[in-house]
Amino acid sequence: MFRRLLFALALLATPAPLPAGAQERVITISSTTSTEQSGLFGHILPLFREQTGITARVVALGTGQALDVGRRGDADVVFVHDRAAEERFVAEGFATRRQHVMFNDFVIIGPASDPARIAGSRDAVAAMRRIAEARAPFVSRGDRSGTHAAELRLWQQAGVEPSGSWYRAVGQGMGPALNTAAAQNAYILADRGTWLSFRNRQDLRILTEGDPRLFNQYGVMLVNPARHSHVKAADGQAFVDWIVSPAGQAAIASYKINGEQLFFPNAAQPEPTS
Amino acid sequence: MSGPVLRAEGLGYSVGERALLQGLDFGIAPGAPSFVIGPNGSGKSTLLRLLHGLLAPSQGRVVQAGIGRQAMVFQKPVLLRRSVTQNIAHALSLAGIRDAARIPAALEEVGLPHLAHRPARLLSGGEQQRVALARALALHPDILFLDEPTASLDPAATRAVEAILARAAARGMKIVMTTHDLHQARRLAGEILLLHRGRLIEQAPAETFFQSPASAEAQAFLRGDILE
Amino acid sequence: MQDLGAAFQQALGLVAAGDAGLWAIIALSLRVSLTATLIAACIGLPLGALLAVARFPGRQGLLVVLNALMGLPPVVAGLIIYILLSRSGPFGALGLLFTPAAMVIAQAVLITPILAALTRQVLEAMWEEYAEQLRSLGSGPGRAVRTLLWDGRFALLTVLLAGFGRASAEVGAVMVVGGNIEGFTRVMTTAIALETSKGDLPLALGLGIVLMAIVLGVNAAAQLLREASARWSG
Numbered sequence: 227m228f229r230r231l232l233f234a235l236a237l238l239a240t241p242a243p244l245p246a247g248a249q250e251r252v253i254t255i256s257s258t259t260s261t262e263q264s265g266l267f268g269h270i271l272p273l274f275r276e277q278t279g280i281t282a283r284v285v286a287l288g289t290g291q292a293l294d295v296g297r298r299g300d301a302d303v304v305f306v307h308d309r310a311a312e313e314r315f316v317a318e319g320f321a322t323r324r325q326h327v328m329f330n331d332f333v334i335i336g337p338a339s340d341p342a343r344i345a346g347s348r349d350a351v352a353a354m355r356r357i358a359e360a361r362a363p364f365v366s367r368g369d370r371s372g373t374h375a376a377e378l379r380l381w382q383q384a385g386v387e388p389s390g391s392w393y394r395a396v397g398q399g400m401g402p403a404l405n406t407a408a409a410q411n412a413y414i415l416a417d418r419g420t421w422l423s424f425r426n427r428q429d430l431r432i433l434t435e436g437d438p439r440l441f442n443q444y445g446v447m448l449v450n451p452a453r454h455s456h457v458k459a460a461d462g463q464a465f466v467d468w469i470v471s472p473a474g475q476a477a478i479a480s481y482k483i484n485g486e487q488l489f490f491p492n493a494a495q496p497e498p499t500s
Numbered sequence: 501m502s503g504p505v506l507r508a509e510g511l512g513y514s515v516g517e518r519a520l521l522q523g524l525d526f527g528i529a530p531g532a533p534s535f536v537i538g539p540n541g542s543g544k545s546t547l548l549r550l551l552h553g554l555l556a557p558s559q560g561r562v563v564q565a566g567i568g569r570q571a572m573v574f575q576k577p578v579l580l581r582r583s584v585t586q587n588i589a590h591a592l593s594l595a596g597i598r599d600a601a602r603i604p605a606a607l608e609e610v611g612l613p614h615l616a617h618r619p620a621r622l623l624s625g626g627e628q629q630r631v632a633l634a635r636a637l638a639l640h641p642d643i644l645f646l647d648e649p650t651a652s653l654d655p656a657a658t659r660a661v662e663a664i665l666a667r668a669a670a671r672g673m674k675i676v677m678t679t680h681d682l683h684q685a686r687r688l689a690g691e692i693l694l695l696h697r698g699r700l701i702e703q704a705p706a707e708t709f710f711q712s713p714a715s716a717e718a719q720a721f722l723r724g725d726i727l728e
Numbered sequence: 729m730q731d732l733g734a735a736f737q738q739a740l741g742l743v744a745a746g747d748a749g750l751w752a753i754i755a756l757s758l759r760v761s762l763t764a765t766l767i768a769a770c771i772g773l774p775l776g777a778l779l780a781v782a783r784f785p786g787r788q789g790l791l792v793v794l795n796a797l798m799g800l801p802p803v804v805a806g807l808i809i810y811i812l813l814s815r816s817g818p819f820g821a822l823g824l825l826f827t828p829a830a831m832v833i834a835q836a837v838l839i840t841p842i843l844a845a846l847t848r849q850v851l852e853a854m855w856e857e858y859a860e861q862l863r864s865l866g867s868g869p870g871r872a873v874r875t876l877l878w879d880g881r882f883a884l885l886t887v888l889l890a891g892f893g894r895a896s897a898e899v900g901a902v903m904v905v906g907g908n909i910e911g912f913t914r915v916m917t918t919a920i921a922l923e924t925s926k927g928d929l930p931l932a933l934g935l936g937i938v939l940m941a942i943v944l945g946v947n948a949a950a951q952l953l954r955e956a957s958a959r960w961s962g
């Protein structure tokens with residue numbers, strides 16, 4: 227009976243039937259919900275596969291968790307957006323190099339009634355200060371994600387230590403946090419990509435956008451094969467090389483929702499701010 | 501064959517403080533059926549289970565001599581949720597008997613060959629008891645225990661079972677059986693053991709027991725009085 | 729109300745469109761949950777039967793552990809399996825994390841105690857009836873377990889369905905150990921969670937309705953089988 231179990235398990239662990247003679251090349255990318263849920267991967271990964279023959283599987287988590295997955299050696303490539311945390315990852319030796327890939331931007335979302343009266347200004351830091359002063363409901367990701375880190379930076383710049391019943395940390399991904407904000411008519415910091423593909427908006431809309439401090443830089447790293455010997459170094463590196471190459475950068479730039487470009491490739495130049 | 505096939509030596513059985521059976525000393529000889537009789541609650545079923553080995557004695561012991569295989573038929577037949585044939589096959593397989601021809605033979609013996617492939621538990625009570633009997637007989641036991649096997653059967657089914665038992669006994673199978681039906685005991689028994697309140701009151705050849713019972717309890721029991 | 733109507737429309741639309749991605753997700757859900765149920769059955773059914781039949785030292789302790797495991801939050805089970813299967817964990821070399829096999833393991837771990845407990849319940853009643861007869865026939869506990877499992881097969885079908893239902897409804901653990909990778913480890917429940925988090929509630933509900941229809945279909949098929957054969961066994 228036990229042997230049958232193992233056999234069944236082995237069957238499941240085996241990927242779908244392979245074309246004769248071909249060894250399927252597969253890598254695992256640990257990335258963030260914002261990239262996955264915005265649909266970016268759905269757009270660029272088929273192109274990557276076409277050009278290299280490598281299938282990339284994406285596990286989408288908050289940036290902090292995504293980095294932990296890399297630390298444990300459970301992914302070959304990490305593709306996230308929290309520069310400080312990424313540099314720590316490199317310093318710890320889990321990767322040897324971090325490269326810029328692209329940026330997108332955050333937007334401050336809130337109810338149309340705008341009780342903190344932040345609409346009309348580009349100044350994200352001032353907007354955050356006003357929300358705190360008005361004690362208007364604010365939903366925080368609270369999940370160590372890149373977005374959460376960006377939000378905490380903004381509070382710091384605004385000189386606010388958010389606490390109290392108006393500040394609601396949900397400890398969830400971007401989508402669930404947006405659902406919560408929609409239900410509570412609360413303010414929230416969100417990445418534009420997730421917002422654009424988010425369907426349950428109810429009364430929410432973009433109130434503040436365009437502040438350079440809202441730019442959100444993405445970086446890519448191959449997990450260090452010296453730390454985790456099973457890492458698919460060649461194929462993982464192939465993804466890193468491709469995403470920063472003209473072909474990969476063009477693929478990123480060509481992804482649009484409703485004609486609107488979501489991610490701006492900038493592998494060649496340093497990131498705009500922060 | 502002579503000498504007892506079964507002997508109870510100082511046999512007793514208690515549940516907690518309560519003694520259900522005590523101080524039983526008797527032998528059961530080969531030959532005609534031995535009947536354990538007595539009023540309800542006198543300990544007949546308990547005694548049969550002790551003799552068969554389903555219960556371990558609290559005092560004393562049961563000595564078996566020259567018994568190869570034994571089987572037991574319960575008051576309420578317990579058949580598996582399978583066909584009649586599969587029920588008997590299951591028992592044979594547990595006994596390590598490979599001879600599949602015993603199944604039709606046993607069903608022939610109890611007069612149910614036509615029900616061989618029917619689901620056992622959907623048969624009538626009388627049919628089920630006869631299947632249970634066929635299952636026991638297929639094992640060709642040296643000794644067969646039966647605990648009031650006809651108690652819930654109608655007269656016709658009772659007669660059918662009695663006839664089967666009489667034939668088995670005639671072939672030399674030792675039968676040890678309980679009943680509360682004195683007429684049945686008269687028809688089949690070679691010897692009688694009368695139990696009352698967990699004690700053996702009298703053991704005698706059937707003829708002697710029914711014609712000149714020795715104990716006051718036996719006399720009262722035969723008269724149909726309620727034993728206190 | 730409006731949302732529910734939209735959800736039903738979505739569900740119908742999804743099925744009518746015969747979207748390949750959706751079918752792949754449905755197929756994977758079935759494959760994972762059926763395999764998990766099979767594996768859990770191979771362990772849980774004999775274990776439950778043994779607990780019904782045998783009295784051995786440590787049985788009470790085992791029952792307590794089983795009952796506690798039944799209340800194990802799926803996410804906790806998922807986390808434990810995650811740590812075990814992670815490349816940095818003791819079974820990392822197998823490379824099972826973020827694969828359907830990991831999801832099978834998670835579901836099997838979650839439903840094995842349920843199957844064992846339900847099996848024990850079902851078979852204990854039967855054992856009460858059978859015990860003396862089987863012992864009289866010379867059946868030891870091992871053989872009695874097999875007899876009970878076979879004779880209880882129709883009642884146990886219901887137990888298996890309960891396990892399958894729990895497995896296919898599971899989301900927390902398979903999300904953690906499977907990673908919800910599109911086209912590889914995304915099943916109905918994780919797809920529903922994903923669409924919910926994207927705020928596409930009608931699509932999420934539509935998927936939920938499809939999932940319920942599948943579970944309902946499996947149950948109906950099993951019920952028919954059960955009735956057809958129970959008529960036979962009494």
Ligand SMILES: Nc1ncnc2c1ncn2[C@@H]1O[C@H](COP(=O)(O)OP(=O)(O)O)[C@@H](O)[C@H]1O
Pocket residue numbers: 515520538539540541542543544545546547
């Ligand atoms: N497991 C048990 N625990 C307690 N009392 C029992 C048990 N089994 C039988 N008894 C009692 O022992 C007495 C004898 O039972 P039994 O052997 O079944 O009598 P009989 O078969 O002669 O009617 C009855 O009073 C019955 O209630």
Ligand SMILES: [Mg+2]
Pocket residue numbers: 544545546647648
């Ligand atoms: Mg009795």
